[in-house]
Amino acid sequence: MSDPRPVLDDLRAESEELDQLVSGLSAREWAAETPAPGWTVAHQIAHLAWTDRAALLAATDTDAFAAQIEEAAAAPDTYIDDAAQAGAVLLPSELMARWRAGREELQRLLRAAPDGTRFPWYGPPMSPAGVATGRIMETWAHGKDVADTLGVVREPTDRLRHVVRIGVRARDFAYLVHGLRPPEEEFRVELTAASGEVWAHGPEDAAQRVTGSAVDFCLLVTQRAHRSDVDVHADGPDADEWLDIAQAFAGPPGEGRAPGTPSDGTDGPR
Incomplete structure (x- = not known):
């Protein structure tokens, strides 16, 4: 996966699919509780926007990113939730604009990165393709929470x-x-x-x-x-x-979902 362009194309497609799902939501739908305890649809999108910005910071200012890692280590139980909350309080139009701008800026940076580049992260350093793979994973997973909340069944793709x-x-x-x-x-x-x-x-x-x-x-x-x-x-x-x-994401172990939690988008938690 030395050439990041195919995975970046898939990242753009995955992001656009979720963008279409949330772009026309009402204020009530933005505030709907998702299967992640305490997280609304707005929190899910805010988290994606924040993580894109964190990836940009890691790629452009390693000292500032190292300071961010220290902040996360000092508050491991609340850091991610606090960052999501800071974005979730924005107007939906502002949050969407931030998410769209951040993910496109990350696309440009990763496509322009020289061969052999590796960026720091919360886990091991990653190549541009590795960063994009991680963003696909998170976009799909948080998009799953959003789709389940809205009662939407997404067709699985080869992404x-x-x-x-x-x-x-x-x-x-x-x-x-x-x-x-x-x-x-x-x-x-x-x-x-x-x-x-x-x-x-x-x-x-x-x-x-x-x-x-x-x-x-x-x-x-x-x-x-x-x-x-x-x-x-x-x-x-x-x-x-x-x-x-098993977990595909960086950071401490998650609590996961309880047995019997619906995961097909037809009867999931709201």
Whole structure:
């Protein structure tokens, strides 16, 4: 993934799909509670806008970004919520303008970055393609919360291959943030996309394997569904443990969703 342009194209498409979903909302819909406790639709979009700005800061002012990391470390339980709240109080038109401007500025910066560039982040440093992959993951996951709140069923696209990829690559990080030692051996991950294509990662002869639905794997690693509610299966004790702790996002472990929480957008929490 040395050429970031394909993943940046997918990031733009994912963002535009969510933009179309929220651009015509009423004030009441902006204030609707989403499945994330305490977060309205406005909080979800504010978080995406804030994270785009954080990525821009990481790429343009490493000292300022390092200071931001220190602020986050000093208030790990409230930092993200406080940032989302600061954006959620804006008028919807102002919030949308901020989100659109930030994500387009990030597009320009990542497309212009020289080969070999790596940017600091809350986890390991990332390439331009890695930054874009992370933004797709977050945009899809927070867009899922918004769609569930509005009762909208989104058709899965092949853009989810990026969420699968970052979920697989974040395997060891998930162990570490839980205070656990990652397994030494790689797993084989084989997931079937909505199109019927199989997305595979890891050695074919790996002793431990994860198989199932690509969409459900994405729900699991973004913690939008409980493991008991997804069609994802482990073969091997370490792979089984991973599915209990998997996360595709940086930062401390999330609480995830309770078992039985609807995740199809038809009867989700409001």
